[in-house]
Amino acid sequence: MRMRGRRLLPIVLSLLIIILLCISYFSNHLHESSSSSSSSEESDEFLVHLPDGESEATTVANGPQAGPLLNLTDFAYLLPSNVCRSADKELLAVLIVTSYGGHDSLRAAHRQAIPQSKLAEMGLQRIFLLAALPKRERFLTQAQLVSEQTRFGDLLQGNFIEDYRNLSYKHVMGLRWAATECERRAKFIIKLDDDIIYDVFHLRRYLESLEVSQPTLATSNTLLAGYVLDAKPPIRLRANKWFVTRQEYPHALYPAYLSGWLYITNVPTAARLVAEAERLPIFWIDDTWLTGVVRQQLGIPLKRHNDWFSPNSENLDCCVRDLKMHNFECEYSVGPNGADAKLLIEFLHNVEKCYFDECIKRPPGKSLKQTCVAAVKHPVPEHGVAQVKALKLR
Ligand SMILES: *[C@@H]1O[C@H](CO)[C@@H](O)[C@H](O)[C@H]1NC(C)=O
Ligand SMILES: *[C@@H]1O[C@H](CO)[C@@H](O)[C@H](O)[C@H]1NC(C)=O
Numbered sequence: 001m002r003m004r005g006r007r008l009l010p011i012v013l014s015l016l017i018i019i020l021l022c023i024s025y026f027s028n029h030l031h032e033s034s035s036s037s038s039s040s041e042e043s044d045e046f047l048v049h050l051p052d053g054e055s056e057a058t059t060v061a062n063g064p065q066a067g068p069l070l071n072l073t074d075f076a077y078l079l080p081s082n083v084c085r086s087a088d089k090e091l092l093a094v095l096i097v098t099s100y101g102g103h104d105s106l107r108a109a110h111r112q113a114i115p116q117s118k119l120a121e122m123g124l125q126r127i128f129l130l131a132a133l134p135k136r137e138r139f140l141t142q143a144q145l146v147s148e149q150t151r152f153g154d155l156l157q158g159n160f161i162e163d164y165r166n167l168s169y170k171h172v173m174g175l176r177w178a179a180t181e182c183e184r185r186a187k188f189i190i191k192l193d194d195d196i197i198y199d200v201f202h203l204r205r206y207l208e209s210l211e212v213s214q215p216t217l218a219t220s221n222t223l224l225a226g227y228v229l230d231a232k233p234p235i236r237l238r239a240n241k242w243f244v245t246r247q248e249y250p251h252a253l254y255p256a257y258l259s260g261w262l263y264i265t266n267v268p269t270a271a272r273l274v275a276e277a278e279r280l281p282i283f284w285i286d287d288t289w290l291t292g293v294v295r296q297q298l299g300i301p302l303k304r305h306n307d308w309f310s311p312n313s314e315n316l317d318c319c320v321r322d323l324k325m326h327n328f329e330c331e332y333s334v335g336p337n338g339a340d341a342k343l344l345i346e347f348l349h350n351v352e353k354c355y356f357d358e359c360i361k362r363p364p365g366k367s368l369k370q371t372c373v374a375a376v377k378h379p380v381p382e383h384g385v386a387q388v389k390a391l392k393l394r
Contacts, residue, residue, distance in 0.1 A: 069173055070282055072160055078132060078142070079149050079157035083125045084182035092123035092207055093188035095200075096174040098260070099128040101162050102140045104148060106194045109341040113348040114200055116154060122204050125186070128194065129174040130157040131166060164241075171260070171286040172277050179271040187211070187218070189270055192262040197316050197344045199333040201355040202308075207264070217303075221272050224291055225303035226263030227334075230256050232384025242285065242383045249283060254384050256302055257292030261309070262334045272298055285383045313338025316347055318372030322362075323350040329359045331368055 069075035084094055099107055107128055119126055133142060149155045158173045160166050171191070178189045188207050192198055210218045217223055231253040234244040265273075276294045283289040291302070310316055310332035319330035320343070330351060337343045353359060362368070 069158065069160075069169055069176070070278060072169060074159070075173075076159050077157060078159050079130070079145065079155045081127050081154070081156040081177065081181070083127050083154065084178070084185045087120075087125060087185060089123075090184070091125055091182070091186040092204065093190050093264075094178055094182050094186040095119075095124060095126040095190045095192065096156075096178055097126060097128045097192050097194050098167070098170055098174065099130055099194035101130045101133045101145060101157070102137050103194055104140055104144070106341050107148070107154075109344050110194065111152065111154075113345040116152070119200070122200070124200070124204065127154050127156045127174075127177075129170050130155055131160050131162040131170055132157070134162050137162075165284045167286040168282055168284055168289055171290055172274055175265075175270040175290070176274045179267050179274055183267050183271075187266060188223075189265045189267065190262065191260070191265065193260060195337050195339075196261050197313070197335050197337050197347050198262055199330070199351050200348065201352055202333040203264070205355070218266065219268070220266075221268035222298075222300045223266045223269045223303070224258060224263065224295060224300055225265075225305055226291075227259040227261065227306050227309045228256055228302045228304040229259055229382050229384070232382060235383070235385055244285070244383075254288050255292040255296040257288050257290075257295070258302060259309070260287030260291075261336070263287075263291065269300065272300075288383050308333040310335035312336065313340065313343060315368055315372055316343060318368055320346045320350050322371070323353070323359070327353070327359045328362045328366070329354055331362070 067075065084091065097107075097110065110126070110128075116126060130145065133140060133145070145155065145157065149157075156174070156177055158169065160169050174191065175189070178186070182189070190203060207218075233253055234249050234251075235242045236246075237243055273290055273294050276298055277290060280294060280297065283293060295302070313336050315332055316330070316335045317338075319328075319332065322328040323330065
């Protein structure tokens, strides 16, 4: 008995050690694989309990696959994106396009207007920012979005529900993704909406020239350029879509901000905006909040390019007509599509030749103002009250 006990003891002990080693190996291994997609998933959980000041510096480093988004503690990606990570060289810019999940035909128009392969040749990449389809969505299912992603790989979808009152989440999701995933991989970020027409060739040329003419600004953490909307009072009329309560926004004026139609920023600036947004109370009008309130808090100036923007789609329609017939350059580079998804395709296909020097300046007397009867159907969206001029009644 004694002899057997003595012989068994070392065997049992070494078995125990082997089992313990196995357990610790597998638990480590499991832990690694569950968090390998997100470098700081675990530390995020600790950060939640840290005081504000401490989490500020680290939220920017949030893994792209998870981690709370503003106050959405259960935020996760339904469809993640590795578009920046898989680019084989540094990108000039990544385009983040706010898109309603159900707008698959608008996304198709963007891809037809300029496919990802052609964007890649220009040093660009594009992703569409989506949220979860609401119950009322009748035409598109999540399964269809999954197959859209399989086919094109250009979607980034969060798990919060699509709603215009949730656009601030989507906007921050896009900026955070770009700031983390595209760090040292893309020089600039272009944010736009899916119903916007934009001259991507003009934007590319502008960014390339900005790198040369203003290298300090181009790489600074204070780059915000686009259509500047100057300070306006919030709309306090309940019937308006952009009605804002004093609880939501207590001040008399919004700060100046950039129209969310399209604006340009870069990775260091986006990282600062996201970090500051995490500290401030959320406000649901996304462009006013991020490029207005949050930006002002950081003291970032706005770079005004209002002359790029057409307030209506008719001007761009006329531009397409004149490009086809006379090779006239278009005065505008950005504008709304006027609910015509095909206009983006027509516009980009026709404006491209101007970048091969095949276009001419409009001759005097042939300006768009004089030749295009444009009704202002969609003024550049202002979420504040426009100055009302008193009418003289007689
Ligand atoms: C997040 O904050 C917004 C704005 O203050 C609030 O309306 C919303 O209920 C909050 N959501 C969560 C999940 O806490
Ligand atoms: C915004 O998203 C949250 C999280 O999914 C959801 O609970 C909420 O209902 C959404 N807001 C609106 C106005 O749909």
